[in-house]
Amino acid sequence: MWRFFSNAFRDWDQTASFLPSSRFLVDAIIQGAALSRAQTVVELGPGTGTVTQALLDAMPATARLFAVEIDGPLLDATARRLPDPRLVPIHGSAADITELLAEAGHTGPVDAVVSCLGMSLLPPDLRQAILSSSIAALAPDGVFVQYGYLHAKVFVYSPQRGFSRFDLEAYLQRHFVAIRHQRVIANFPPADVFVCRQAVLDHQAVQAVQ
DSSP states (O other), X not given: OHHHHHHHHHOHHHXXXXXXXXXXXXXXXXXXXXXXXXXXXEEEOOTTSHHHHHXXXXXXXXXXXXXXXXXXXXXXXHHHHOOOTTXXXXXXXXXXXXXXXXXXXXXXXXXXXXXXXXXXXXXXXXXXXXXXHHHHHEEXXXXXXXXXXXXXXXXXXXXXXXXXXXXXXXXXXTTEEEEXXXXXXXXXXXXXXXXXXXXXXXXXHHHHTO
């Protein structure tokens, strides 16, 4: 908890929250990911491992979870805390999923990408790179799960870019054909979990909405 809290102050644009996700938010994420038959799952931004542990609990014994985290010391601490042979910690950027998976010995598409990144705070070009990377890694019938805080539609504060606003649902609708969402009021701050399928693969269309 202290590591997460201190990182939030140091790297607010990466962390986007002072507290780990509540069990209510975690439950909504896990339900959306539909992991009972998944064999390969990617988690973006595992942080202290709150969602990571729940993903491992829901995954089959034969599955693997690739946890991509840009904060090396935080990733090491989480990996030590969760000594599960199915967990493959990867230090790197979520914008490079395919390359990172290949370096970790995995080839082929993945069944689910679960993102715990603060999309509203990311620079637009990095946000687009991460989503494009996620779509490229997904199987045709794969699922992309992303949550966002409700207040981001009204205001977002970044020490680097000041105040802005970001409509995560509208952004995802430009990239996926099928989206359903669940509102989690019992989280602080309240959040929406978006479960996205059938990615738009027309790269010209994707670039047009950046």
